[in-house]
Amino acid sequence: MVSEISPQISPQISPQSWPRPAxxxxxxxxxxxxxxxxxxxxxxxTKRFQQKIAVNDIDLDLFPGEIYGLIxxxxxxxxxxMEMMVGAxxxxxxxxxxxxxxxxxxxxSSRLQRCIGFLPDDYPLYDDLSVWQYLDYFARLYGVRDRRxxxxxxxxLVQLTSKRHSLTTTLSRGMKQRLGLARTIIHQPSLLVLxxxxxxxxxxxxxxxxxxIRTLQQGGMTILISSHVLSDLADFxxxxxxxxxxxxxxxxxxxxxxxxxxxxxxFIVSLGDLADLxxxxxxxxxxxxxxxxxxxxxxxxxxxxAGGAGELLRSLMAANLPLCQFNHTREDLETIxxxxxxxxxxx
Amino acid sequence: xxTTTTAKILELGLDKIGDWNPQxxxxxxxxxxxxxxxxxxIPTILLQTFIVxxxxxxxxxxxxxxxxxxxPTPNGMPLCxxxxxxxxxxxxxxxxxxxxxxxxxxxxxVPWVVVLGGVYLLAADLSKEIRRGTLNFLRMSPQQGRQIxxxxxxxxxxxLYVALVAILPLHSFVALHTDFDFAxxxxxxxxxxxxMVCFYAAALWFALVAEALQGFQPWLATGLVAVILMxxxxxxxxxxxxxxxxLFNPLNSLRFLADNTPSKDNLGxxxxxxxxDTHGLRHFAWWYAPIGAxxxxxxxxxxxxxxxxGLIYWLLLERRFQSPATSIISKRHSYGLSLWAAVWFxxxxxxxxxxxxxxxxxxxxxxxxxxxxxxxxxxxxIILGLLLIALLLPTPQALIDWARYxxxxxxxxxxxxxxxxxxxxxxxxxxxxxPMLAFGLNGVIVLAVLALGVGVQGTVSLTQLWVIWGLYExxxxxxxxxxxxxxxxxxxxxxxxxxxxxxxxxLGVPMALGLLGIQTGTSGGSLFLFTLMAPQxxxxxxxxxxxxxxxxxxxxxxLLTTTFSxxxxxxxxxxxxxxxxQRPRPRLASLDR
Numbered sequence: 056m057v058s059e060i061s062p063q064i065s066p067q068i069s070p071q072s073w074p075r076p077a078x079x080x081x082x083x084x085x086x087x088x089x090x091x092x093x094x095x096x097x098x099x100x101t102k103r104f105q106q107k108i109a110v111n112d113i114d115l116d117l118f119p120g121e122i123y124g125l126i127x128x129x130x131x132x133x134x135x136x137m138e139m140m141v142g143a144x145x146x147x148x149x150x151x152x153x154x155x156x157x158x159x160x161x162x163x164s165s166r167l168q169r170c171i172g173f174l175p176d177d178y179p180l181y182d183d184l185s186v187w188q189y190l191d192y193f194a195r196l197y198g199v200r201d202r203r204x205x206x207x208x209x210x211x212l213v214q215l216t217s218k219r220h221s222l223t224t225t226l227s228r229g230m231k232q233r234l235g236l237a238r239t240i241i242h243q244p245s246l247l248v249l250x251x252x253x254x255x256x257x258x259x260x261x262x263x264x265x266x267x268i269r270t271l272q273q274g275g276m277t278i279l280i281s282s283h284v285l286s287d288l289a290d291f292x293x294x295x296x297x298x299x300x301x302x303x304x305x306x307x308x309x310x311x312x313x314x315x316x317x318x319x320x321x322f323i324v325s326l327g328d329l330a331d332l333x334x335x336x337x338x339x340x341x342x343x344x345x346x347x348x349x350x351x352x353x354x355x356x357x358x359x360x361a362g363g364a365g366e367l368l369r370s371l372m373a374a375n376l377p378l379c380q381f382n383h384t385r386e387d388l389e390t391i392x393x394x395x396x397x398x399x400x401x402x
Numbered sequence: 403x404x405t406t407t408t409a410k411i412l413e414l415g416l417d418k419i420g421d422w423n424p425q426x427x428x429x430x431x432x433x434x435x436x437x438x439x440x441x442x443x444i445p446t447i448l449l450q451t452f453i454v455x456x457x458x459x460x461x462x463x464x465x466x467x468x469x470x471x472x473x474p475t476p477n478g479m480p481l482c483x484x485x486x487x488x489x490x491x492x493x494x495x496x497x498x499x500x501x502x503x504x505x506x507x508x509x510x511x512v513p514w515v516v517v518l519g520g521v522y523l524l525a526a527d528l529s530k531e532i533r534r535g536t537l538n539f540l541r542m543s544p545q546q547g548r549q550i551x552x553x554x555x556x557x558x559x560x561x562l563y564v565a566l567v568a569i570l571p572l573h574s575f576v577a578l579h580t581d582f583d584f585a586x587x588x589x590x591x592x593x594x595x596x597x598m599v600c601f602y603a604a605a606l607w608f609a610l611v612a613e614a615l616q617g618f619q620p621w622l623a624t625g626l627v628a629v630i631l632m633x634x635x636x637x638x639x640x641x642x643x644x645x646x647x648x649l650f651n652p653l654n655s656l657r658f659l660a661d662n663t664p665s666k667d668n669l670g671x672x673x674x675x676x677x678x679d680t681h682g683l684r685h686f687a688w689w690y691a692p693i694g695a696x697x698x699x700x701x702x703x704x705x706x707x708x709x710x711x712g713l714i715y716w717l718l719l720e721r722r723f724q725s726p727a728t729s730i731i732s733k734r735h736s737y738g739l740s741l742w743a744a745v746w747f748x749x750x751x752x753x754x755x756x757x758x759x760x761x762x763x764x765x766x767x768x769x770x771x772x773x774x775x776x777x778x779x780x781x782x783x784i785i786l787g788l789l790l791i792a793l794l795l796p797t798p799q800a801l802i803d804w805a806r807y808x809x810x811x812x813x814x815x816x817x818x819x820x821x822x823x824x825x826x827x828x829x830x831x832x833x834x835x836x837p838m839l840a841f842g843l844n845g846v847i848v849l850a851v852l853a854l855g856v857g858v859q860g861t862v863s864l865t866q867l868w869v870i871w872g873l874y875e876x877x878x879x880x881x882x883x884x885x886x887x888x889x890x891x892x893x894x895x896x897x898x899x900x901x902x903x904x905x906x907x908x909l910g911v912p913m914a915l916g917l918l919g920i921q922t923g924t925s926g927g928s929l930f931l932f933t934l935m936a937p938q939x940x941x942x943x944x945x946x947x948x949x950x951x952x953x954x955x956x957x958x959x960x961l962l963t964t965t966f967s968x969x970x971x972x973x974x975x976x977x978x979x980x981x982x983x984q985r986p987r988p989r990l991a992s993l994d995r
Contacts, residue, residue: 142542143542147803166544168543171542175535179536181432183432184431191420193543196424196540196543197544
């Protein structure tokens with residue numbers, strides 16, 4: 056069974072090519088967690104609750120340094136999938152490998168548990184402990200060495216150093232969420248699983264959270280994150296998966312997803328006769344369709360990437376057309392997702 | 403300054419403890435605060451002061467008679483005599499009795515508060531962790547469950563421990579000033595600690611198992627333990643399994659205190675309550691051994707009982723903590739539990755008239771028959787059977803998963819012999835398999851212990867015992883099969899239906915027969931062979947009726963087993979098909995790299 060997912064080395068990312076850790080980040084991922092195999096592999100992962108199949112036959116690989124965004128409507132099975140991946144729920148069927156080794160939460164997998172950090176949606180804290188005591192407690196549970204230094208580094212990273220003596224109950228929601236994240240990464244896991252980490256946070260808190268995620272990625276962590284704030288995911292995810300009714304219906308790098316599913320448009324404003332512009336566009340292979348938006352503006356349905364749009368602009372300029380605006384846009388992740396849902400509902 | 407130094411020492415101590423057990427450190431950090439400590443210590447000190455003052459005011463101040471005087475006792479109350487001849491000299495005071503009275507009150511309070519308080523705190527803490535969702539984080543940490551649970555056990559009731567430590571100096575001081583043997587006081591402490599271990603582990607386990615009670619666990623757990631402790635304070639219950647409850651109450655070990663004391667006569671007249679044997683504990687026997695005749699035997703048995711059950715609960719607790727989705731007890735552990743429980747049940751049940759002969763070496767036992775013996779043993783047997791049904795039953799999904807995996811396994815192996823061996827191994831040892839065979843083996847273990855007990859007595863017909871046991875075993879096995887069948891039938895409320903079915907079968911049928919005027923000795927009395935009143939029915943039933951009863955029960959077992967196996971196989975097969983159906987895989991970019 057293991058041979059089915061024999062080690063695959065990502066061409067883009069290898070341990071040697073990982074960026075240097077940023078300030079506040081672990082100086083290095085523990086050697087136990089540092090391998091060239093996928094950080095997380097699941098095959099045929101299925102979860103049944105009585106007659107309901109919450110997660111249905113999911114295959115997935117996450118490679119070191121990858122940020123995988125999991126999106127889907129409520130009840131799609133995202134949380135259940137994540138809980139199974141981290142050992143918080145037992146799969147009905149399927150296999151999970153962490154760093155190439157089979158992982159079962161009900162067996163003695165304490166070494167592998169050290170490679171996982173999990174921040175659930177509703178993250179409870181201990182009211183009777185201070186921020187420092189809370190993190191110290193989890194650092195001890197995970198057997199973190201050089202605890203004191205590590206705690207200061209982590210507090211610095213999540214910007215809670217000044218609050219270290221405060222009771223956890225006195226923190227704001229955003230601070231609590233950052234404390235939860237600090238707890239999740241205190242033991243320097245190679246795999247970080249975040250379930251709706253920014254839900255209920257204000258824009259500033261979300262931005263702070265995004266920055267922390269980027270820093271962690273730079274440190275080489277593999278991150279699986281689910282969120283309903285798709286603009287955030289589009290900001291830092293390398294890969295996106297769409298779940299629906301327990302199935303993983305899409306899974307691809309973000310750019311590929313944009314290319315494949317995002318409708319690209321170019322809005323061109325000309326000072327000259329639009330008929331000349333229309334004629335020039337008609338001869339371009341990358342132009343799918345064109346529509347007059349106003350007397351001076353044309354909307355072009357376009358196939359290609361940003362480079363292709365540049366080529367198009369250059370060819371129009373070479374034809375001496377009096378262009379005064381050339382705006383290349385594409386549908387964002389949210390639109391792609393909504394379209395996807397609409398399509399599913401219609402079909 | 404002192405506060406700061408103390409805080410630093412405490413911090414340093416907690417740091418060292420945290421290196422050994424982080425969970426213990428966390429529990430102590432959350433609880434060892436000045437306010438909490440004062441809340442634990444002030445009531446303890448007030449209580450001690452109150453108890454001492456209660457008896458100080460009773461000391462003789464003027465005659466003619468007082469409880470603590472040492473003169474003659476013409477009317478049940480000693481007359482007071484002065485130490486000297488002058489009117490100013492003090493009274494002769496029975497100080498050992500004075501201290502014994504204080505000891506009695508202190509000892510009465512301690513076990514109830516410590517045991518019940520600890521049970522409540524532990525169950526409440528764990529149920530709160532479950533409801534809050536933090537327990538999963540502890541489960542997911544690389545720490546062993548044992549470490550986490552030990553941290554809870556030692557840390558959660560820490561304020562109770564502090565209160566206990568605060569009361570011990572006075573308790574020991576008072577004990578030393580009576581003329582009781584101090585070794586007995588130490589033994590009382592030993593029994594108390596063992597009882598705490600037992601009930602504390604049980605409380606944690608109960609909080610995990612009864613998750614569905616949603617925060618009611620601590621109240622229910624405390625109530626149940628209070629009932630057990632009170633049952634242990636009962637009056638004479640010789641030759642009954644109810645005697646067992648006495649071992650769980652540490653106060654019973656105090657009943658031996660006044661024995662062999664220098665001033666026993668003097669104290670014995672005046673002592674009351676728990677410091678005297680007013681509940682026939684002198685005739686406490688187990689496996690015909692006169693345990694109550696000797697304090698050391700009693701203390702040793704009480705400690706062994708509590709620690710043994712503490713260990714069982716601990717094993718169950720560790721398992722439940724690590725694998726909350728599996729059956730409550732593993733098949734392997736169930737055999738040990740049955741053996742352990744049967745040894746206690748049989749040990750207490752086999753000596754109905756032990757009071758007459760256990761303590762008299764010249765006494766020749768009578769000839770009790772198997773029916774009478776089994777009738778007294780049957781409640782314990784039924785309770786153990788029902789308990790095993792609840793503990794061993796896997797979840798419906800686990801049963802279906804087992805059937806599915808078995809189906810997958812069958813495809814890989816074609817040898818019927820290997821398949822049969824693996825099936826038997828599964829049924830006897832594997833947790834998610836149907837527990838019928840394991841249930842049967844547990845019954846055999848209990849029978850073996852019972853037969854051993856009968857053998858020790860040597861006067862009971864083993865044949866009768868076999869008949870009754872066989873009928874009981876089949877009856878309970880059929881109950882288990884019904885419960886299993888309901889479990890996989892996908893009824894939403896199958897648990898309640900199962901309880902209803904068991905109650906209807908166990909109590910409803912005998913009651914219905916009773917209402918119809920059918921008695922065991924009358925015509926139609928053989929019908930009781932199909933009920934839990936089989937021992938009484940065997941007494942009057944003829945061979946033919948018993949053979950028919952056996953045949954009917956066996957047929958029912960076969961029928962239920964067949965239908966259950968078929969249905970489980972169908973479910974396993976359909977799920978296997980459903981899950982193994984190939985469907986187009988989603989695009990997996992990471993696989994394409």
